[in-house]
Amino acid sequence: xxxxxxxxxxxxxxxxxxxxxxxxxxxxxxxxxxxxxxxxxxxxxxxxxxxxxxxxxxxxxxxxxxxxxxxxxxxxxxxxxxxxxxxxxxxxxxxxxxxxxxxxxxxxxxxxxxxxxxxxxxxxxxxxxxxxxxxxxxxxxxxxxxxxxxxxxxxxxxxxxxxxxxxxxxxxxxxxxxxxxxxxxxxxxxxxxxxxxxxxxxxxxxxxxxxxxxxxxxxxxxxxxxxxxxxxxxxxxxxxxxxxxxxxxx
Amino acid sequence: xxxxxxxxxxxxxxxxxxxxxxxxxxxxxxxxxxxxxxxxxxxxxxxxxxxxxxxxxxxxxxxxxxxxxxxxxxxxxxxxxxxxxxxxxxxxxxxxxxxxxxxxxxxxxxxxxxxxxxxxxxxxxxxxxxxxxxxxxxxxxxxxxxxxxxxxxxxxxxxxxxxxxxxxxxxxxxxxxxxxxxxxxxxxxxxxxxxxxxxxxxxxxxxxxxxxxxxxxxxxxxxxxxxxxxxxxxxxxxxxxxxxxxxxxxxxxxxxxxxxxxxxxxxxxxxxxxxxxxxxxxxxxxxxxxxxxxxxxxxxxxxxxxxxxxxxxxxxxxxxxxxxxxxxxxxxxxxxxxxxxxxxxxxxxxxxxxxxxxxxxxxxxxxxxxxxxxxxxxxxxxxxxxxxxxxxxxxxxxxxxxxxxxxxxxxxxxxxxxxxxxxxxxxxxxxxxxxxxxxxxxxxxxxxxxxxxxxxxxxxxxxxxxxxxxxxxxxxxxxxxxxxxxxxxxxxxxxxxxxxxxxxxxxxxxxxxxxxxxxxxxxxxxxxxxxxxxxx
Numbered sequence: 001x002x003x004x005x006x007x008x009x010x011x012x013x014x015x016x017x018x019x020x021x022x023x024x025x026x027x028x029x030x031x032x033x034x035x036x037x038x039x040x041x042x043x044x045x046x047x048x049x050x051x052x053x054x055x056x057x058x059x060x061x062x063x064x065x066x067x068x069x070x071x072x073x074x075x076x077x078x079x080x081x082x083x084x085x086x087x088x089x090x091x092x093x094x095x096x097x098x099x100x101x102x103x104x105x106x107x108x109x110x111x112x113x114x115x116x117x118x119x120x121x122x123x124x125x126x127x128x129x130x131x132x133x134x135x136x137x138x139x140x141x142x143x144x145x146x147x148x149x150x151x152x153x154x155x156x157x158x159x160x161x162x163x164x165x166x167x168x169x170x171x172x173x174x175x176x177x178x179x180x181x182x183x184x185x186x187x188x189x190x191x192x193x194x195x196x197x198x199x200x201x202x203x204x205x206x207x208x209x210x211x212x213x214x215x216x217x218x219x220x221x222x223x224x225x226x227x228x229x230x231x232x233x234x235x236x237x238x239x240x241x242x243x244x245x246x247x248x249x250x
Numbered sequence: 251x252x253x254x255x256x257x258x259x260x261x262x263x264x265x266x267x268x269x270x271x272x273x274x275x276x277x278x279x280x281x282x283x284x285x286x287x288x289x290x291x292x293x294x295x296x297x298x299x300x301x302x303x304x305x306x307x308x309x310x311x312x313x314x315x316x317x318x319x320x321x322x323x324x325x326x327x328x329x330x331x332x333x334x335x336x337x338x339x340x341x342x343x344x345x346x347x348x349x350x351x352x353x354x355x356x357x358x359x360x361x362x363x364x365x366x367x368x369x370x371x372x373x374x375x376x377x378x379x380x381x382x383x384x385x386x387x388x389x390x391x392x393x394x395x396x397x398x399x400x401x402x403x404x405x406x407x408x409x410x411x412x413x414x415x416x417x418x419x420x421x422x423x424x425x426x427x428x429x430x431x432x433x434x435x436x437x438x439x440x441x442x443x444x445x446x447x448x449x450x451x452x453x454x455x456x457x458x459x460x461x462x463x464x465x466x467x468x469x470x471x472x473x474x475x476x477x478x479x480x481x482x483x484x485x486x487x488x489x490x491x492x493x494x495x496x497x498x499x500x501x502x503x504x505x506x507x508x509x510x511x512x513x514x515x516x517x518x519x520x521x522x523x524x525x526x527x528x529x530x531x532x533x534x535x536x537x538x539x540x541x542x543x544x545x546x547x548x549x550x551x552x553x554x555x556x557x558x559x560x561x562x563x564x565x566x567x568x569x570x571x572x573x574x575x576x577x578x579x580x581x582x583x584x585x586x587x588x589x590x591x592x593x594x595x596x597x598x599x600x601x602x603x604x605x606x607x608x609x610x611x612x613x614x615x616x617x618x619x620x621x622x623x624x625x626x627x628x629x630x631x632x633x634x635x636x637x638x639x640x641x642x643x644x645x646x647x648x649x650x651x652x653x654x655x656x657x658x659x660x661x662x663x664x665x666x667x668x669x670x671x672x673x674x675x676x677x678x679x680x681x682x683x684x685x686x687x688x689x690x691x692x693x694x695x696x697x698x699x700x701x702x703x704x705x706x707x708x709x710x711x712x713x714x715x716x717x718x719x720x721x722x723x724x725x726x727x728x729x730x731x732x733x734x735x736x737x738x739x740x741x742x743x744x745x746x747x748x749x750x751x752x753x754x755x756x757x758x759x760x761x762x763x764x765x766x767x768x769x770x771x772x773x774x775x776x777x778x779x780x781x782x783x784x785x786x
Contacts, residue, residue, distance in 0.1 A: 025348035027761065035350040035424040042416045046454045053458030053488050057473060065479060143469035176479040182471040186462075 021218040033220050040224040044231045047194075051235060054190065058183050058242060065176035067169060071151050072180030073246035074164045075140060077131065081244040084127050085236065091120035092233045095226050102222040105215040110222075114206045117229070121199040128192055135181070142182040148174040184243050191239060194232045201225060252655070252752040267352035268755055273338035274653070275359050276329060281722070283325040283366060288718065290318035295677075295711040298704045303694035311694035312379035313395065317369075319382030320400060324407045325366055327634055328496060331503035332449075333362070333414055335645045336442045338653060340418060342746035343436050345427025345764060347756040350420040354413050361410035368403035372396040381692065383489065386474040386482040390466040398467055401460045408453045408460075411499075415449025418442055427745075429764035436744050436768050437526050441506030444530035448495040448502075448537060456492035459485060483548060490541035498537040500634060501601075502530055504641030505572055508594050511648050512576045514742040515591040516583025519769035522575040529568035536565045546617050555614045562612030569605050573598060588740070589660065592667035593644030600636025600674065604629060607682070622692075625685025631678045643670070643721060650725065651739045655752045656732030662724050670717030676710025743774050 019029055026032040062069045098113035138157075139147035150157040151174035154166040169177075205225065208214065214222045253270045263271055293314050297305040306314065337355065341348055349355050372378060378400040380389040389397050422435070422443050463485070465471050472478030474485045513520045520526055542550055542558040576598060585591070607629040610616045620626065650658050680703040689700050696704070738747040745762055746753070766773040 023352075025346070025350075025352065025756070031424060035420050038424060039351055039354075039416060039420045042419060042450055046412055046416070046450055049451055050454035050458050053455050053462070056488070057462075057484060060481070060484060061479070142471045178472055179479050182473055186465070186471070186473075 019217065021216070036220050036224060037227075040227050044227060047231060051187075051190065054183065054187050055238075055242075058187070061176070061179050061183065062246075065173065065179065068151070068173050068176035069180045070247045071154070071166050071169060071174075072177040072184070073244060073248075074160050074166060075135075075138070075150065076184070076244045077134070078244055078248070080127050080131050081240055084124050085240050087120050087124050087127070088233050088236050091117050091124070092230050094120065095229045099219065099222050099226045102209075102214045102219040105217070107209065107212055107215045110215060111206060111209050114202060114209055118199060118202045118206065121195055121202065125192060125195060125199070128188065132185075135185075140177075140181050142178045142185065146178050146181070148177060151177050187239055187243065191232065191235050194235070198225075198229055198232055201228075251754070252750065253755045254655075254752050256755045265356075267348070267356060269341055269349045269352065269355055270338050270653075270753065270755075270757075272352075272355050272359050273334050276333040276337060276362070279359075279363060279366065280326050280329055280334065283321055284718075286370070287318055287321035287326055288715065290314050290321070292711065292715060294318060295708040297694055298696070299708045301696050301698045301701050306694070308694045309379060312381075312692070313377035315692060316379050316381050317373050317377050320369060320378070320404065321373075322634075323382055323496070323500075324404050325362070325369065327500040327638055328407070328411050329362060329414065330500070330638065330642050331507060331645060332418070332442060332445060332499075333358070335507065335642075335649055336418065336438075336503055337414070339649060339744075339746050340421060340439055340442060341425065342749075342753065342757050343439055343744055344422065344425060344430050345745050345758065345762045346421060346425035347758070347761075349417045350425055351413075351417050355417055358410045358413035358417070361406050361413070365403045365405075365407035365410060368399055368406065372399045372403065383493070384460070384463055384485075386463070386466075386485040387476070389463055390474055398464050401464050405457050405460045405464075408457050411449050412453045415446035415453075418446040419450065422446075427762050427764055431764075433524065433527070434764055434766075434768050435527075436506075437509035437520055437523065437530075438503075438506035440527040441502045441509070441530045444534040445499050445502040447531075447534050448499045451538070452492040452495040452499070455488055456496075459488035459492070462488075483545070483550070486545050486548065487541070490544045491538075494541040494544065495534075495537045497630070497633065498533050500638050501641075502533060504597065504638045504645075505530065507641045507645035507648070508576060508597050509572075510742070510744065511590045511594040511644050512579050513769045514648070514740050515588060515594075516580050516585045517741075517771055518579055518583040519767070519771070520575065521578035521581075522571075523768065525571055526575050529571040532568035533565060536561065536568065540565060540612075543612055543617070546614050547621055559612055559614045559617075563609055566605060566609050566612075569601075573602055573605075587664070588647075589658070589663040589667050590644045590648035592664055593640045593647065593670075596667065596671045596674075597637055597640040597644065600632050600640060600671075604632030604634075604637055607632065620685055622690055623685035624681040624689045624691055627691050628678045628681035628685060631681070636674055636678065640670070640674075643667070646721070646725075648740070649746075650728070651735030652746060652751045652753070654729055654732070655735055656728050657735045657739060658721075658728045658732060659724050663721065666717055666720035666724075669713060669720065673710050673713030673715075673717045677707050677714050678710070680704070680706045680710075741771075741774060743769050743771060748777075 022029045022032055026035070094113045094116040098110055098117060101107075101109035101113055135141055138150065139145055140150075148171070150160065151166075151169045152171055154161045154164075154168055160166070202225075205214075205222070209222075253268055257266075263275065266272060266275075293306070294311070297303065297311055297314075299305075303311060337349070376396055378393075378395045378397055380393055380395070380397060384397065384401065422439060426435075462471075462473050466474050473480045474482050476482060509520050509526060540558060540562045542554055543562045546555050546559075607625070611620060611626065611629060647658055647663060650656075684700055684703050684707075687700065689696050735751050737749065737751055740747070745758075745764070748762070749758055
């Protein structure tokens with residue numbers, strides 16, 4: 001609980017009246033803030049379980065088809081992945097600063113940090129689009145005229161071959177790269193979907209923040225959105241090594 | 251002035267934030283889907299009257315039992331007690347004005363309706379024939395029915411359930427009245443807390459499993475496709491990781507109802523309150539580690555079979571703690587036999603049979619003989635229909651006076667309870683025998699020597715149907731012509747019974763202070779004496 005909300009709460013009790021943003025069914029603002037925060041943490045728990053299904057599939061198939069996963073992973077551009085990791089971590093920082101600005105009741109600063117977070121989110125999606133497009137060009141989208149050419153004959157893919165010198169995979173193992181790419185698209189796609197939802201909410205929040213909605217002591221919404229944003233960030237922190245960094249140096 | 255009369259008009263209902271009104275919306279919608287699912291069950295029993303498949307083609311039969319399962323599980327049993335009685339009474343029992351998140355509560359109802367419409371639409375446009383389990387690779391590669399829309403419908407229904415569970419957990423943690431400690435909570439609240447944990451942690455896994463099914467069918471990603479290296483068994487793990495705990499989502503709230511009813515109508519504190527409270531949590535915890543008992547014959551390792559067999563049997567321990575404690579509550583109590591109590595007795599008997607046969611199925615040796623036979627069908631109908639539906643009707647009658655302000659007619663509802671019990675046993679007991687004799691489930695035809703037991707079962711289903719129609723008629727009748735109930739017709743101790751019926755929109759004129767233990771009948775007597783004294 002931040003100082004500013006504690007003050008707001010104390011003032012409300014002293015005057016026996018509620019701040020305007022307190023919902024009728026709560027006894028105090030502190031109770032409201034506690035309850036909504038707790039609800040957000042529970043929601044994030046359901047998200048962990050949701051992603052958990054995909055992580056389970058990843059764990060099993062990576063264990064079974066390790067060579068396919070190594071070569072599939074070599075197809076990803078580590079530079080773009082690293083750049084995106086940096087972008088997301090920075091956006092988590094700007095988001096945290098946004099929450100801080102709301103608590104300090106500094107409207108201008110809050111709007112600035114929300115806009116920065118918004119932009120960084122867009123940059124992340126932009127880079128993701130570039131990466132997806134590359135997969136499309138190489139026929140590495142599962143279920144969609146998928147080609148195992150780069151894996152049965154690595155030399156035909158000189159860019160990746162010159163860096164990793166992968167040995168050709170037997171056809172039945174090469175076919176399992178499709179599972180790797182499915183997991184890549186499912187996991188990063190689900191993550192990107194969460195980013196898109198987050199960015200849409202950020203857009204809404206920027207307008208509300210400009211109208212001064214979050215700088216009157218009612219920071220719950222910003223705080224809870226911050227939790228969501230950090231969660232999406234943490235998911236990426238797991239995705240990056242699992243998908244990009246499989247056995248880069250054998 | 252009460253929550254029903256405060257505002258009028260359709261919009262005041264469709265945009266309400268009041269947990270009591272949302273509970274009523276849910277009650278109407280789940281009753282509708284119950285009768286849709288029930289009619290499908292009627293069709294199934296009618297087809298099985300004769301050994302040949304004559305009423306419908308075999309693939310129609312597949313669709314009928316699939317839709318019956320999907321509608322009953324996802325649109326009736328999962329939301330049945332929690333979204334109606336739980337929604338209505340959890341805030342009142344803990345002394346709160348509403349659930350913590352009223353908008354999320356309303357959203358959950360809209361998601362439920364969206365899911366219901368999608369599933370109904372699927373049914374009308376051709377249905378799905380995978381069974382309610384969507385088993386791969388059948389659902390992904392071999393059937394040509396509406397798996398995608400049904401799957402998405404169930405996915406949405408799942409979110410409705412997640413939001414209900416999440417709301418309950420937050421409310422029980424953060425909204426309790428002063429003095430309402432964890433061990434003063436009615437056991438109804440404890441059992442809903444346990445069920446909510448399952449909803450919140452289990453349902454997302456079902457969601458991702460269904461997303462993968464949809465992707466596999468539409469794009470062909472190969473995650474469950476053995477020809478691409480995927481494993482169909484992975485789907486079963488994901489699906490049952492939710493769907494086994496889901497049976498505890500369905501039964502735990504019912505157990506909560508029984509605790510309230512048994513205590514009220516024997517006028518005794520529930521025996522071993524703490525043990526019953528913790529047994530709910532124990533069921534929730536164990537419930538997460540038994541899912542693979544659905545897969546004993548599907549090629550999981552022998553060691554896994556051993557461990558899951560043991561864990562499955564362990565779930566019987568907290569379940570029987572409940573049954574024994576209810577029995578001890580009855581011991582030397584002043585028992586009366588009002589309708590809710592009759593249903594509760596039905597629950598205790600039938601759930602015990604349903605639970606015990608669950609141990610047969612948990613034992614891997616007998617499971618191999620009994621699985622995929624009518625024994626399974628009888629087992630889970632004893633738990634779900636004999637258990638949960640009895641508990642739902644018990645709770646509905648018990649709290650009806652509080653919800654509507656009017657009493658239901660006692661004699662005819664006692665009759666309905668007895669009819670339901672007889673009809674139920676006649677329908678499902680023969681199926682245990684059919685199962686042990688080897689009649690497989692999910693077939694439209696069967697060898698002629700099974701006919702006599704199937705005739706019993708179908709006859710029982712007709713009796714059961716009457717038993718379910720009766721409450722619809724007399725409860726509707728009672729809305730207008732029932733006796734005025736008064737605040738506390740059962741002399742029950744819960745906070746919800748100490749306020750007017752039907753309650754105010756914000757439940758309490760002022761937030762109550764809980765200064766006594768749960769089920770404290772002496773406190774109730776003292777209250778009455780005080781009131782008499784103050785009036786006199």
